[in-house]
Amino acid sequence: MWWTVSGVIGALGVGLGAFGAHGLKDAIGDPHLLEVWQTGARYHLIHTLALCAVAAHPRPPRWAGGLFVAGILLFSGSLYTMTLTGSSWLGAITPLGGMCFIAGWLVLAFAPRTA
Numbered sequence: 001m002w003w004t005v006s007g008v009i010g011a012l013g014v015g016l017g018a019f020g021a022h023g024l025k026d027a028i029g030d031p032h033l034l035e036v037w038q039t040g041a042r043y044h045l046i047h048t049l050a051l052c053a054v055a056a057h058p059r060p061p062r063w064a065g066g067l068f069v070a071g072i073l074l075f076s077g078s079l080y081t082m083t084l085t086g087s088s089w090l091g092a093i094t095p096l097g098g099m100c101f102i103a104g105w106l107v108l109a110f111a112p113r114t115a
Helices: 002-023 031-056 062-085 088-092 094-109
Strands: none
Touching: 002 031, 002 062, 031 062, 031 094, 062 088, 062 094, 088 094
């Protein structure tokens, strides 16, 4: 299951990164907001690779995968939405996604590797 999730989320990350680099260039006047989008896309793709690590793990730690997905939704999703709407209050959600990322890495680090 985690291979499929990582593949779909990775494809979405590439598409959103390209959209930010090419489609938003003329639509968003504030260069800082374009950087915010690119930060979201970068963390999105980095944590897609973390999902691949979950999928490749001998005993895939479901909590790690779920935390990475939640982190992408909260961290990257809030940055994408903030860029499109200009609503800076969404920045309050972003750290929750970061905490999900950290927790996911820790769960992955300490997951048992043998049966």
